[in-house]
Amino acid sequence: MGTLAVVSRKGGSGKSTLATNLAVYLARSTGSVTLGDLDHQQSMRVWLARRPSAAPPIVGWVGDSVRLSRPALGTQHLVLDTPGGLHGLGLARVVMVADAILLPVGGSVFDRESASDCWNELRSQPRIMKGQCRVAAVGMRVDSRTHVERITAEWAASVNIPYITSLRMAQIYVRAVENGISLFDMPDNVGATDREQWQPLLNWAEPVFFPQPKDDPLTPSLRLAAKVVPLRPPASQPADTQPVALSPAATASVLSRPSRLSRILSGFLGARR
Ligand SMILES: Nc1ncnc2c1ncn2[C@@H]1O[C@H](COP(=O)(O)OP(=O)(O)O)[C@@H](O)[C@H]1O
Numbered sequence: 001m002g003t004l005a006v007v008s009r010k011g012g013s014g015k016s017t018l019a020t021n022l023a024v025y026l027a028r029s030t031g032s033v034t035l036g037d038l039d040h041q042q043s044m045r046v047w048l049a050r051r052p053s054a055a056p057p058i059v060g061w062v063g064d065s066v067r068l069s070r071p072a073l074g075t076q077h078l079v080l081d082t083p084g085g086l087h088g089l090g091l092a093r094v095v096m097v098a099d100a101i102l103l104p105v106g107g108s109v110f111d112r113e114s115a116s117d118c119w120n121e122l123r124s125q126p127r128i129m130k131g132q133c134r135v136a137a138v139g140m141r142v143d144s145r146t147h148v149e150r151i152t153a154e155w156a157a158s159v160n161i162p163y164i165t166s167l168r169m170a171q172i173y174v175r176a177v178e179n180g181i182s183l184f185d186m187p188d189n190v191g192a193t194d195r196e197q198w199q200p201l202l203n204w205a206e207p208v209f210f211p212q213p214k215d216d217p218l219t220p221s222l223r224l225a226a227k228v229v230p231l232r233p234p235a236s237q238p239a240d241t242q243p244v245a246l247s248p249a250a251t252a253s254v255l256s257r258p259s260r261l262s263r264i265l266s267g268f269l270g271a272r273r
């Protein structure tokens with residue numbers, strides 16, 4: 001079982017966004033994922049409750065950072081969302097169960113300072129020092145018209161944390177959460193640019209979920225690909241359980257018109273609930 005946790009001291013930094021999108025990707029590519037939530041606000045529950053029944057199922061699990069235990073046996077992959085402000089024993093317990101940790105970092109100096117504090121605490125944990133739990137930063141809500149991406153990359157280099165990708169600011173993330181879906185529930189023509197930004201993250205996460213057998217160096221390594229998994233159901237799947245897909249008519253223009261995107265998603269998903 002591979003476990004990836006998303007950690008940041010700041011609320012609103014994008015932890016749940018990273019966790020839900022990664023969980024859907026894994027659900028689509030491996031068929032089995034548990035989305036754990038240590039957040040007392042339980043954003044996961046809200047999101048899972050909104051998830052359309054036709055979308056690939058994700059098992060929810062509510063944990064407790066004080067008495068953190070692994071979810072039930074049989075869980076193949078675990079994506080762990082955590083509350084803001086996690087530190088001390090709670091943070092140490094997450095490091096004990098995680099194979100990898102993503103640290104989302106926003107664009108302000110306050111975000112970077114907070115991320116530095118979190119990283120300083122993380123890097124002193126024995127499992128991280130020994131390389132048993134990898135950590136990387138992800139730039140969140142990056143506005144491409146600014147220098148934020150460069151500044152965040154420079155910050156990451158200065159504190160010696162791998163900086164694997166930046167995700168642009170896009171309403172598609174907000175609308176997806178509102179509808180219990182993710183970028184990876186959408187068809188090729190919606191959200192493609194955003195999914196491309198996920199590829200370095202998926203490459204980085206791959207060893208967590210697909211450990212390479214030591215005696216099999218020739219196995220192709222790239223099993224997590226940001227190209228969305230085809231939304232066509234297997235032939236045996238009844239038509240009324242087809243995975244969620246937007247109509248092909250919802251083309252690229254929806255990205256620049258969030259209100260229209262919202263209407264399309266709400267109408268489409270409402271009709272399927
Ligand atoms: N790349 C993005 N572009 C636009 N909005 C985003 C992006 N990532 C996250 N958000 C929004 O920011 C808000 C906070 O994100 P969230 O993942 O809930 O943070 P956290 O779990 O750290 O509190 C949510 O409304 C989410 O939809």
Ligand SMILES: [Mg+2]
Binds near residue numbers: 017039043081082
């Ligand atoms: Mg959250």
